[in-house]
Amino acid sequence: MSARAPLRYGLPLLAFAALAALLWQGLGRDPKLVPSPLVGKPAPAFALPSLRDPARIVGTEDMRGRAALLNVWASWCTACRQEHPLLMRIAREEGVVIYGLNYKDRREDALRWLDGLGDPYRWSAHDLKGRVGIDWGVYGVPETFVLDARGIIRYKHVGPIDEKVWRERLAPLLARLSAEAGEDAR
Amino acid sequence: MRTLAARPVLLAAALAWTAAAGAAAIEPREFSTPEQDALYHELIGELRCLVCQNQNLAESDAPLAKDLRDEIAKMVREGRGREEVIDFLVARYGDFVRYRPPLRRDTWLLWAGPFVLLAAGLAALVLVLRRRQAAVSGPPPPDPEALARARALLGGGRSDAGGGDGAP
Numbered sequence A: 001m002s003a004r005a006p007l008r009y010g011l012p013l014l015a016f017a018a019l020a021a022l023l024w025q026g027l028g029r030d031p032k033l034v035p036s037p038l039v040g041k042p043a044p045a046f047a048l049p050s051l052r053d054p055a056r057i058v059g060t061e062d063m064r065g066r067a068a069l070l071n072v073w074a075s076w077c078t079a080c081r082q083e084h085p086l087l088m089r090i091a092r093e094e095g096v097v098i099y100g101l102n103y104k105d106r107r108e109d110a111l112r113w114l115d116g117l118g119d120p121y122r123w124s125a126h127d128l129k130g131r132v133g134i135d136w137g138v139y140g141v142p143e144t145f146v147l148d149a150r151g152i153i154r155y156k157h158v159g160p161i162d163e164k165v166w167r168e169r170l171a172p173l174l175a176r177l178s179a180e181a182g183e184d185a186r
Numbered sequence B: 001m002r003t004l005a006a007r008p009v010l011l012a013a014a015l016a017w018t019a020a021a022g023a024a025a026i027e028p029r030e031f032s033t034p035e036q037d038a039l040y041h042e043l044i045g046e047l048r049c050l051v052c053q054n055q056n057l058a059e060s061d062a063p064l065a066k067d068l069r070d071e072i073a074k075m076v077r078e079g080r081g082r083e084e085v086i087d088f089l090v091a092r093y094g095d096f097v098r099y100r101p102p103l104r105r106d107t108w109l110l111w112a113g114p115f116v117l118l119a120a121g122l123a124a125l126v127l128v129l130r131r132r133q134a135a136v137s138g139p140p141p142p143d144p145e146a147l148a149r150a151r152a153l154l155g156g157g158r159s160d161a162g163g164g165d166g167a168p
Helices: A002-027 A078-092 A107-117 A131-135 A163-185 B002-006 B008-021 B034-046 B063-077 B082-093 B108-136 B144-157
Strands: A047-049 A057-059 A068-073 A098-103 A124-127 A143-147 A153-158
Touching (some): A078 A098, A078 A163, A143 A163, A153 A163
Parallel strands (some): A047 A124
């Protein structure tokens, strides 16, 4: 019997350790983060009236040529307010190109928001019905897509961008994409 | 069920209760055929809401769930099939929207896992039962030669040990 002891006690212990390790690493994950199938694919096409000038149509075509961010935002979204100062700073001081997708928002509310807090966007497309949001797989505002110069989605961040996300994720990726674009142009 | 249907008052009460329980599920939607209606309800029952993650699209009150129900209703009215609607959503939101994930190389464990565990459990059960069976039936019968020798020793050692031969 003593020869079997390692198997008798070792096996369940090993199984327990494996299960514990599996569950432990699951604890650290945010179940709200759903990986986007759009990463690595061309940005879904859209053409929407611009928020400031409804007569002007803006869309996917206008985002080509430079690595950029597309930020999905709304005036009713409190987390957008949280990330807004950072967007202002990177647009003004670091020259980051940011486009806006204003999601299911009233024009007046959205414009008042931009006028009050500042406008970090080259333009904001007005997605009143949220139909373009569906094409982009938006499920929680704010969301930020990183686009390369050819209009391919390279990364998606769900939730407000904070210093850490900007410094560790988005800024290095944008720098790399800009470098790539520079090589393409040569 | 038949008795319920025979009593319209009860039925109405039951319907009212259901309506209160799942307001999202009773949005009036017109479809031209009963098949489309059935397909629509099947789809919203089995696709998952991304906002309230443990609800399907039928149950969720989230605005996005309503938008997606609108979109699915539109596609169903256009005569698109079940797979087409599911592909549409998976292309945008990923496999996450499916409560019934596809069988692929990275999902086989999900599908086979429970059966593998069941098989392992059954195997362990059989092993344990066999071992217990062996323990209950006692030690194997002694070697007849050894038995004879033992009897001879016992019988020859003490002549007064009556009935030595009669040992069972």
